[in-house]
Amino acid sequence: MTRVPLYDIAHSRAGDKGNRLNLSLIPYDPAHYPLLAEQVTEERVLELFRHRGATACRRYDLPLLHAFNFIVEDALEGGVNGSLNLDGHGKTNSFRLLALEVEIP
Amino acid sequence: MFRLGNGSGFSGDRVDAPIPVMRDLVAGGTPAALFFETLGERTVALAHLEKRRDPELGYEPMLERLVRPILRDAAEHSIPLLGNWGAANPPAGARAVARVAMELGLPDLRIAVVEGDDVTGEVANGQLPVHEADAGLDMGDWRLVAANAYIGAEPLVDALREGAQVIVAGRTSDPALAIAPLAHHFGWGMDDWDRLAIGAAAGHLLECGSQVTGGVFWDPGRKDVPDPANLGFPIAEVTAEGSLVITKPANTGGAVDFRTIKEQLLYELHDPAEYITPDVVLDITGCTLEQVGTDRVALHGLRGRERPETLKVTASFEGSWLGEGEVSVAGPNAAGRARAMADVLLERLRMRGLKVKARVDLIGVASVHDSDGGALWRDAGYDAPEVRVRLAVESAGRDDADQAAREVLAMLCCGPAGTGGARWRVTPRILTQSHLILRERVPTRVAIRTAKELLR
Numbered sequence A: 001m002t003r004v005p006l007y008d009i010a011h012s013r014a015g016d017k018g019n020r021l022n023l024s025l026i027p028y029d030p031a032h033y034p035l036l037a038e039q040v041t042e043e044r045v046l047e048l049f050r051h052r053g054a055t056a057c058r059r060y061d062l063p064l065l066h067a068f069n070f071i072v073e074d075a076l077e078g079g080v081n082g083s084l085n086l087d088g089h090g091k092t093n094s095f096r097l098l099a100l101e102v103e104i105p
Numbered sequence B: 001m002f003r004l005g006n007g008s009g010f011s012g013d014r015v016d017a018p019i020p021v022m023r024d025l026v027a028g029g030t031p032a033a034l035f036f037e038t039l040g041e042r043t044v045a046l047a048h049l050e051k052r053r054d055p056e057l058g059y060e061p062m063l064e065r066l067v068r069p070i071l072r073d074a075a076e077h078s079i080p081l082l083g084n085w086g087a088a089n090p091p092a093g094a095r096a097v098a099r100v101a102m103e104l105g106l107p108d109l110r111i112a113v114v115e116g117d118d119v120t121g122e123v124a125n126g127q128l129p130v131h132e133a134d135a136g137l138d139m140g141d142w143r144l145v146a147a148n149a150y151i152g153a154e155p156l157v158d159a160l161r162e163g164a165q166v167i168v169a170g171r172t173s174d175p176a177l178a179i180a181p182l183a184h185h186f187g188w189g190m191d192d193w194d195r196l197a198i199g200a201a202a203g204h205l206l207e208c209g210s211q212v213t214g215g216v217f218w219d220p221g222r223k224d225v226p227d228p229a230n231l232g233f234p235i236a237e238v239t240a241e242g243s244l245v246i247t248k249p250a251n252t253g254g255a256v257d258f259r260t261i262k263e264q265l266l267y268e269l270h271d272p273a274e275y276i277t278p279d280v281v282l283d284i285t286g287c288t289l290e291q292v293g294t295d296r297v298a299l300h301g302l303r304g305r306e307r308p309e310t311l312k313v314t315a316s317f318e319g320s321w322l323g324e325g326e327v328s329v330a331g332p333n334a335a336g337r338a339r340a341m342a343d344v345l346l347e348r349l350r351m352r353g354l355k356v357k358a359r360v361d362l363i364g365v366a367s368v369h370d371s372d373g374g375a376l377w378r379d380a381g382y383d384a385p386e387v388r389v390r391l392a393v394e395s396a397g398r399d400d401a402d403q404a405a406r407e408v409l410a411m412l413c414c415g416p417a418g419t420g421g422a423r424w425r426v427t428p429r430i431l432t433q434s435h436l437i438l439r440e441r442v443p444t445r446v447a448i449r450t451a452k453e454l455l456r
Helices: A030-039 A042-048 A091-097 B018-028 B041-053 B063-067 B071-076 B090-103 B120-125 B154-161 B176-186 B193-206 B258-265 B334-352 B375-379 B398-414
Strands: A002-005 A014-017 A020-027 A056-062 A067-073 A101-104 B002-008 B032-036 B081-083 B110-115 B143-149 B166-169 B235-238 B244-247 B281-283 B288-293 B296-300 B303-305 B310-330 B357-363 B386-395 B420-438 B445-450
Touching (some): A014 A091, A020 A091, A030 A101, A042 A067, A042 A091, B002 B018, B002 B176, B002 B193, B018 B032, B018 B071, B018 B235, B032 B176, B041 B420, B063 B090, B071 B090, B081 B176, B120 B310, B154 B166, B154 B176, B154 B445, B176 B193, B176 B235, B193 B235, B193 B258, B193 B303, B258 B288, B258 B296, B310 B334, B310 B398, B334 B357, B334 B375, B334 B386, B357 B375, B386 B398, B398 B420
Parallel strands (some): B002 B032, B032 B081, B081 B166, B110 B166
Antiparallel strands (some): A002 A101, A014 A020, A020 A067, A056 A067, B002 B235, B110 B445, B281 B303, B288 B296, B310 B386, B310 B420, B357 B386
16 A cells, blocks of 8 residues: 555645535546545545535535545535635635545555 | 637636637637626625725726727627626716717617626515525624525527627626527527527636636646637637537647546536536536647537526625734744744734634645644644745634734734734635525516717
């Protein structure tokens, strides 16, 4: 097994709705879909945004598209409205997810 | 076949983007329409403030610039232009289009104004339920600026049926701008959920412009796309049978492939089984993709369900100030000097008793991924070649916000060694809140006039 950042095997885009962050996660190779399903859990993704005050994470699986959609609650310090963060929409957070490491054969 | 182009994905998008799309739609020779999405949640609030300042403003500031190069083709080839570019003031937006039409010698251009989305009175007087996503926001002493309901495709279909060549709407939902020309052309029933789902998917994929053709996607060496300075904005091709292909104009940069489609399909999505629009609830869980040519991707298996009884309302409020200041340090121990300066800035705010909520970023060490408390930059043990220290504060009082931001300026003399390049500013903040409203309470109206009638 080799440990690699998600960036090496997948891509992602971030979006927002209020204080809720949405992150897609899409493997370049559909063959990697099962290992992402196993290793990129809701708990691990929530942990990436705990320091921002995130309270919950839900993962929606799209096996036909070989993609995942993560919803992270309260990750944006109030969202574009109330946040003092330069990136109030949270659009740069796709690359925080892509820094997460996974093990591949 | 009907071809639907997008010429703008947000207010602030590339103003020359519609030109190659229009050229491609004309060359294709099929019935077509071109839509523009220029109205974000906060854009509408800023437009209301502009309108308050000048009753002839409050529409998309780039409107004339967007339509001038394409208006003649739109008129001559019967390619309607639709947009929510009326923002807070669709009648003034329509007059702006009319002035461009007159300049171009198109006095008989038929321009539709769609109104009814402004529900400020309902929010000011009534107690609309707060949408769950935003429940718990502390509104304090905020003052209502405006409230607008996301209206659906029906008034836009009415306008097209009456021969509108340019539609100037306000807070229409983004997908409605795509659903309307398709429903009008194919005669879809407004309860034909699976057909409307095709339109909603086309709208969702196209509404952010280049985001489906390589924008906010390209990553050098990893996800390269050709010529990102010249990204082609998207075109959806829809047939009477309901097939949907996403593509882009010939001779433009960017790409349309599985990767760009998947990223945009999931963008700002919550439950993939329930993408709610005012016209239909879209379910993409059965969706599959097929590459049917270079820069051509077909979507299959889209399903629709009955539209909701309620419309979403975005209410915007004013009542606080954002103060920001930035200054740079560079060279040996840049991060060390920046960390120390951050702590001194926060100490200064406390010493002076300024009533602000504050945050410091160390741009170059940790900023956009960091928390308000600086959890990441405080832990980052490494140096950086250059660091820009940013202080951001929020305050109910303009003076406190200004004084806090000026503490950054003072670092030019009082700061650590080698501090330079200060900027600071104070801007009013807009806060938005979502509500739900029964659709019967949002009657819409359509008025169509020629350019010369509008300016009479």
